[in-house]
Amino acid sequence: MDLTARIDRCRTLWSLRVGDRLSGGFRADVFAATGTDGAELVLKLLASPEEYRREASALEVWAGTGAALEPVAGDPVSAALLSRRLRPGTPLPRCAPLAAGDPHDEGRTVDPSAGAYDPEPVAVVAGLLGRLHGCGVPDGRRFPTPAAVLPRLERVALADLSHERRTHREPGRAAVGLRRLPDARRLLHGLAADDVTPVLLHGDPLVKNVLADAGGPFGWRLIDPMPQVGDPCADVGMVAHDQSAGCALDVAADLGRRLGLSVDRCVAWTVGWTVHLVLQAWREDQPRLEAALDTPAYARVLD
Structure with a gap:
């Protein structure tokens, strides 16, 4: 699945408006996104399914600590994580x-x-x-x-x-x-x-x-x-x-x-x-x- 297809899948799956690419991604493709309720979100497309598995699994372990991101959704098919956008960031x-x-x-x-x-x-x-x-x-x-x-x-x-x-x-x-x-x-x-x-x-x-x-x-x-x-x-x-x-x-x-x-x-x-x-x-x-x-x-x- 190429990048465009992965974005399209996430857009449909989570009813997103996907905006500009965000800076700072090393191996991942990261985009600004907006939810149906107007919430500011970040869509992160990991470089591989294995990297998605590792990051999603680690964030699950750290959930509730308040020290790491807490994704609102994840999709292993597109290797995508959706998170609240941090402000001021x-x-x-x-x-x-x-x-x-x-x-x-x-x-x-x-x-x-x-x-x-x-x-x-x-x-x-x-x-x-x-x-x-x-x-x-x-x-x-x-x-x-x-x-x-x-x-x-x-x-x-x-x-x-x-x-x-x-x-x-x-x-x-x-x-x-x-x-x-x-x-x-x-x-x-x-x-x-x-x-x-x-x-x-x-x-x-x-x-x-x-x-x-x-x-x-x-x-x-x-x-x-x-x-x-x-x-x-x-x-x-x-x-x-x-x-x-x-x-x-x-x-x-x-x-x-x-x-x-x-x-x-x-x-x-x-x-x-x-x-x-x-x-x-x-x-x-x-x-x-x-x-x-x-x-x-x-x-x-x-x-």
Whole structure:
């Protein structure tokens, strides 16, 4: 079934008016929609039936937490999820450095060279992840593990690097990422293989996937999961590596403490994910990200 046929099926099935394509979809096609009662909705067409099954199943597990989307309908035939549109729907800001002397300028123990940051985004994400992870691992549902997903994430990072090098005409762009890739591979696969109590992971809790929801119980919700079952510190590392290069490791430690997790493991996952991010080579602070990998705070984890 092609995209047009899938949209037509959803339009008929749920009596929708389907509007413009929405930005932000990575592997899914996402559209604004309106219900018969005028309700603002979002129609998400997943890339495959398996990805639909995983996301729908994870959202069912997390239903009632208030931390994730709660679809109003789903259709496995068209691999489609229909959800209430979040308003205002703005993404969570990255942790921003604070001026010297700010009352929050304290507790920088992981990376002494890092700048202090506004802790509010960390508190938001800690609350959301804590509610998702608190659901544990559901019985009788199949999800991949981080170990199974890691090779694909590495391939995506390398493909992104090839594109960015061509686009910027910089054949040496992210050379430090390539140099550190074997170390990151060893680190991440080692972490994924460790015997820890698993949870159902969001899998992609980047700031772009944390949206403001004035109609929700906590003011924010996580969207677009890539569900996996594994170490909760992997989600923490995914959040932290998405922050400013100057405070990512301290964000990891802060989140780990708030969630009662191993700070060392949260920092280690952050370092490994940062190598992938450097390889993707698209961030506006790319030079700072590359430089971070050669600082003692990162090197001691990778070496």
